[in-house]
Amino acid sequence: xxxLVVMGDAQIDIALGPVSxxxxxxxxxxxxxxxxxxxxxxxxxxxxxxxxxxxxxxxLDRCPGxxxxxxxxxxxxxxxxxxxxxxxxxxxxxxxxxxxxxQVGVDTTGVKINGDIPTGxxxxxxxxxxxxxxxxxxxxNARLSPDDLPDDILEKTRAFCFMNFFMLTGIGGNALAxxxxxxxxxxxxxxxxxxxxxxxTTDGEIRSILRALxxxxxxxxxxxxxxxxxxxxxxxxxxxxxxEQGVASVIVKLGEQGCLIAQKGxxxxxxxxxxxxxxxxxxxxxxxxxxxxxSRLLRGEGLIxxxxxxxxxxxxxxxxxxxxxxxxxxxxLEILKR
Numbered sequence: 027x028x029x030l031v032v033m034g035d036a037q038i039d040i041a042l043g044p045v046s047x048x049x050x051x052x053x054x055x056x057x058x059x060x061x062x063x064x065x066x067x068x069x070x071x072x073x074x075x076x077x078x079x080x081x082x083x084x085x086l087d088r089c090p091g092x093x094x095x096x097x098x099x100x101x102x103x104x105x106x107x108x109x110x111x112x113x114x115x116x117x118x119x120x121x122x123x124x125x126x127x128x129q130v131g132v133d134t135t136g137v138k139i140n141g142d143i144p145t146g147x148x149x150x151x152x153x154x155x156x157x158x159x160x161x162x163x164x165x166x167n168a169r170l171s172p173d174d175l176p177d178d179i180l181e182k183t184r185a186f187c188f189m190n191f192f193m194l195t196g197i198g199g200n201a202l203a204x205x206x207x208x209x210x211x212x213x214x215x216x217x218x219x220x221x222x223x224x225x226x227t228t229d230g231e232i233r234s235i236l237r238a239l240x241x242x243x244x245x246x247x248x249x250x251x252x253x254x255x256x257x258x259x260x261x262x263x264x265x266x267x268x269x270e271q272g273v274a275s276v277i278v279k280l281g282e283q284g285c286l287i288a289q290k291g292x293x294x295x296x297x298x299x300x301x302x303x304x305x306x307x308x309x310x311x312x313x314x315x316x317x318x319x320x321s322r323l324l325r326g327e328g329l330i331x332x333x334x335x336x337x338x339x340x341x342x343x344x345x346x347x348x349x350x351x352x353x354x355x356x357x358x359l360e361i362l363k364r
Contacts, residue, residue, distance in 0.1 A: 034189030037148050037167060038148070042085070095127070136174070138169060144166065148162045193221060217316070261280065285336070302342060
């Protein structure tokens, strides 16, 4: 029996930074998914670099990444019996991702290996102020499809989580709703973490998320993702909108501020974040939050203690680069005792 099946993206992260002399702390107005939106200038990194011949980065890190891959890896570190459904190239990067997952006990029998397309790559650029932007090459992620999720794996898992929908071009239309509906029909707790929203996102892709919410027990967007998908201007009204679409519980991730928990018929609850030492890198912290939150629900804990545990795990993850500080359950509980 599995605790968790994760489906979504997996790629190699190439992290550059901090980048010297690149300041992107202002705000700009744009439209995403048909909605007007004010966003940090760091999200228009490629445009700000146009015309410059060279910008120096102080460090380069290369490691496995992707939201689903990070979630599965973090779950393995936390002791959750997990399996991953993703799509990789038959190349050195794909094998590095597989080997890292196997080292923490994640079942990889559901991984699709493609011989004619490389593993995806995400180039992350961090500014000196700690902000980051990314340029994403989907690669083999584009080959992931609903057919890659067999019924037999859903029949033997307690929970199912879909990650990073907007980066998976092979999952369109009603496919996301069908995938989550299948998992729910098999009796699994269902989780949806939509992931970062590209500038190319269409109204149709936003509607795909909304159609899926009726089959979602726990929806886990960041504050920015929640506002873009809902078209609302704050976390509480966004959460209320999602509850109206049929989702059972909404957990809005607020970074170092913690998270907001909303359930139908109950007042929203803010669960404060935890600060631990110096923040080094936030990459993957939201994925660690999701993994930790799911792990505690699987142990029978309520939403608030699960969120407190998740906040602590995410804070630990931010104290190192990449996955080097993704915590174990014991390390996270130790922080909560302080």
